[in-house]
Amino acid sequence: MRVLFLSQIIPYPPNAGPRVKTWNVLRYLADRGHDVTLVSFVRDDEVEFVPKLQEVCTAVHTVPIRRSRVADVGYFLKSNLTGRPFLIERDDLAGMRKLVQYLLAGEAFDVVHADQLTMTQFALDAFAVTGKKRPFTVFDAHNATWTISERLIDNVPWFLRPVLRLETERIKKYEAMLVTKFDHTMVVIEPDRGALMVGLPTAQHAETARKISVIPIAVDTQQLQPVQRQPDSLNIMTLGSLNYPPNVDGIRWFSQEIFPLVREQMPHVTLTIIGKSPPADLVQLAETYPGAVDVTGYVPDLLPYMEKAALMVVPVRAGSGMRVRL
Structure with missing residues (x-):
C-alpha cells in the first residue's frame, strides 16, 4: 500500500x-x-533528524516553517475574512500546498494520511485527483482541538x-466538516469521538460515528524500565513541551498556586521544570526561588532527573487526547 503521510511536525525524536x-x-506502517512518503513541516532545529526518518520512510519531503x-x-485577520480557524490559516503555506498537489498529481497513492488538524487542509486536495483512483483519506486527530x-x-x-471563544467555534465547525468529509477518522480516546461530532446535526451522528475509530497511543514498553530513585529525595519534577499552551497553563498554575503551599509545609522541597521553549515567567521562577526551582529547557535524557x-506532577487544566507522559 502506498501512503502519503502528512505531518505538522518532524516526528523524531x-x-x-x-x-x-x-x-x-x-x-508500524x-x-x-x-x-x-512522509511530507512534513520542519523547523531549523529539526533538520538534523530527517535522515532518521529516511531510514523508515520510502521518501521524506520537508517544507520550512517559522513562527x-x-x-x-x-x-x-485572514481567519476573520475566510471564517476558517486561525490554526488552519497559520499553517496554510504555499510551499506545502504546492508540494502536496505535485505529489498527488505525479504519483498514485492508495491512502493520504493527515496527521493532526492543520494538515487536513492539504489532504483535502486528494478529492480533486483526476485521471486515476482517488486515494482513501484518513484524518488522524490527536485531539478534539476545539475542546482544548x-x-x-x-x-x-x-x-x-472573546477571541478564543470565536476560535473555538470555528475549530468546532471545521472539525465537524472533516469527520464527514474524510473517509475515516482516528481518535485516541472515546470522548474525542463524540466531541468531533458536536458541530453536526444529531441526525448525522450515528452514520459519522461509524467512520471514527478509537486507537490509543502506542509507546515502546521495551524501552521503558523502572527507575531506581534516590532515597529521601525532596524534588518534584514536571515536564512537557512548553510551546504547547495547555502544558504551560498547567505548569504555571502548579508553580504559582500549589508549589508555594508545599514549600510552606516542606521548606526544602525543590521543583524541576523540564521542557522545550519555556516562557519568560517560568524561567523567572528560578530567581523567585533561588536554589529551589530549576528550569532546564529541553534535555536529551530524562533518566537522571527521574532518578x-x-x-512527578502532570498538572492538566486544559487538554484533549492522551497524556503520554503518564
Whole structure:
C-alpha cells in the first residue's frame, strides 16, 4: 500500500506526545511493508533528524516553517475574512500546498494520511485527483482541538476571551466538516469521538460515528524500565513541551498556586521544570526561588532527573487526547 503521510511536525525524536504517536504509526506502517512518503513541516532545529526518518520512510519531503507573532496578526485577520480557524490559516503555506498537489498529481497513492488538524487542509486536495483512483483519506486527530481551546478560555486574560471563544467555534465547525468529509477518522480516546461530532446535526451522528475509530497511543514498553530513585529525595519534577499552551497553563498554575503551599509545609522541597521553549515567567521562577526551582529547557535524557525526583506532577487544566507522559 502506498501512503502519503502528512505531518505538522518532524516526528523524531519521540520526545513529546505527538511525536511518540506519529513515530510509532510510521514504524508500524514501514514494518508491515507499506510504502510511506512522509511530507512534513520542519523547523531549523529539526533538520538534523530527517535522515532518521529516511531510514523508515520510502521518501521524506520537508517544507520550512517559522513562527512569528507579527505574522500571526496577519493570519488572524485572514481567519476573520475566510471564517476558517486561525490554526488552519497559520499553517496554510504555499510551499506545502504546492508540494502536496505535485505529489498527488505525479504519483498514485492508495491512502493520504493527515496527521493532526492543520494538515487536513492539504489532504483535502486528494478529492480533486483526476485521471486515476482517488486515494482513501484518513484524518488522524490527536485531539478534539476545539475542546482544548474551550478549556483555555477561563485561563487567559479577559481581553483574549472573546477571541478564543470565536476560535473555538470555528475549530468546532471545521472539525465537524472533516469527520464527514474524510473517509475515516482516528481518535485516541472515546470522548474525542463524540466531541468531533458536536458541530453536526444529531441526525448525522450515528452514520459519522461509524467512520471514527478509537486507537490509543502506542509507546515502546521495551524501552521503558523502572527507575531506581534516590532515597529521601525532596524534588518534584514536571515536564512537557512548553510551546504547547495547555502544558504551560498547567505548569504555571502548579508553580504559582500549589508549589508555594508545599514549600510552606516542606521548606526544602525543590521543583524541576523540564521542557522545550519555556516562557519568560517560568524561567523567572528560578530567581523567585533561588536554589529551589530549576528550569532546564529541553534535555536529551530524562533518566537522571527521574532518578532524583521524589514524584512527578502532570498538572492538566486544559487538554484533549492522551497524556503520554503518564
